[in-house]
Amino acid sequence: MVPKKISVGLLGYGKAGKAVANILSADPRFDLRWIARRSANDESDVHPGTNVPIVGIERTPFPALFGRAPIDALVDFSSRESIHAYGDEARKRGIMLVSAISAYSESDLEYARSLGQHTRVLCSPNITLGINFLIVAAKLLRKIAPFADVEILEQHFREKSEVSGTARKIAETLDVEGERITSLRLGGIVGHHEVIFGFPHQTVRLTHESIRREAFGTGAAFALSQLAACGMGFYTFDDLLLRIMRAELSGG
Numbered sequence: 001m002v003p004k005k006i007s008v009g010l011l012g013y014g015k016a017g018k019a020v021a022n023i024l025s026a027d028p029r030f031d032l033r034w035i036a037r038r039s040a041n042d043e044s045d046v047h048p049g050t051n052v053p054i055v056g057i058e059r060t061p062f063p064a065l066f067g068r069a070p071i072d073a074l075v076d077f078s079s080r081e082s083i084h085a086y087g088d089e090a091r092k093r094g095i096m097l098v099s100a101i102s103a104y105s106e107s108d109l110e111y112a113r114s115l116g117q118h119t120r121v122l123c124s125p126n127i128t129l130g131i132n133f134l135i136v137a138a139k140l141l142r143k144i145a146p147f148a149d150v151e152i153l154e155q156h157f158r159e160k161s162e163v164s165g166t167a168r169k170i171a172e173t174l175d176v177e178g179e180r181i182t183s184l185r186l187g188g189i190v191g192h193h194e195v196i197f198g199f200p201h202q203t204v205r206l207t208h209e210s211i212r213r214e215a216f217g218t219g220a221a222f223a224l225s226q227l228a229a230c231g232m233g234f235y236t237f238d239d240l241l242l243r244i245m246r247a248e249l250s251g252g
């Protein structure tokens with residue numbers, strides 16, 4: 001039997017949202033029904049190369065949008081306020097939520113967790129599959145070899161002034177001091193993160209390179225497909241990866 005496509009709405013059509021739309025609209029597992037942003041230029045706008053309409057939330061609020069074009073799942077690449085505008089309606093309709101918003105406050109997260117009592121919710125401030133895998137692998141190696149020296153190297157484009165939030169998250173996860181992070185700023189590097197484990201007689205390097213923003217879409221697609229197989233609840237990206245690893249290790 002052909003599995004039913006997951007019908008998806010995408011919220012946010014900025015730098016990240018446009019790349020995510022490219023991935024979700026081309027993935028046969030999903031039916032991308034609409035894209036919503038704050039205000040659409042023209043109500044007849046579609047995502048290039050597709051028939052996916054782009055609607056403005058100012059003109060078509062969430063209850064009307066969900067009623068007119070029902071969805072199984074909402075992917076959020078907009079801003080931290082949006083969840084408070086669609087949350088109750090999504091909860092009522094049991095819409096699965098994949099939120100990539102990086103800047104949620106503790107109270108926003110509290111609200112997202114409360115939605116998880118009624119539907120499936122994933123919040124991930126970093127949604128690329130590769131970085132999440134790197135963090136899990138680094139955590140595991142740190143546990144296995146707590147005696148190894150650990151250094152974190154991050155490289156980004158010349159204009160990025162602050163230390164990468166992902167590098168700080170890796171340091172925090174591995175319980176190493178922030179001074180162990182080295183930042184290089186060169187040309188147009190999109191994003192390079194490397195965790196170096198120095199053993200007495202060997203060196204292990206875990207490296208992730210960002211190539212294009214479409215990687216956010218690949219991560220959102222992974223999250224949607226995994227979340228669809230989970231029960232109601234609130235999940236992190238780690239939870240989804242660990243589900244697969246546990247099944248793999250137990251031969252399931």
Ligand SMILES: NC(=O)c1ccc[n+]([C@@H]2O[C@H](COP(=O)([O-])OP(=O)(O)OC[C@H]3O[C@@H](n4cnc5c(N)ncnc54)[C@H](OP(=O)(O)O)[C@@H]3O)[C@@H](O)[C@H]2O)c1
Nearest residue numbers: 012013014015016037038039077078079100102125126127
């Ligand atoms: N987790 C990750 O790995 C990851 C990766 C990339 C981005 N993000 C997050 O994704 C979000 C967007 O990033 P971006 O770089 O794409 O930003 P951006 O270029 O500024 O785009 C934001 C988009 O969201 C829409 N939007 C904002 N507030 C809205 C609201 N209240 N209701 C409806 N639409 C709203 C905007 O609508 P208009 O176009 O009408 O203004 C715009 O299309 C940020 O929160 C960022 O942290 C997360």
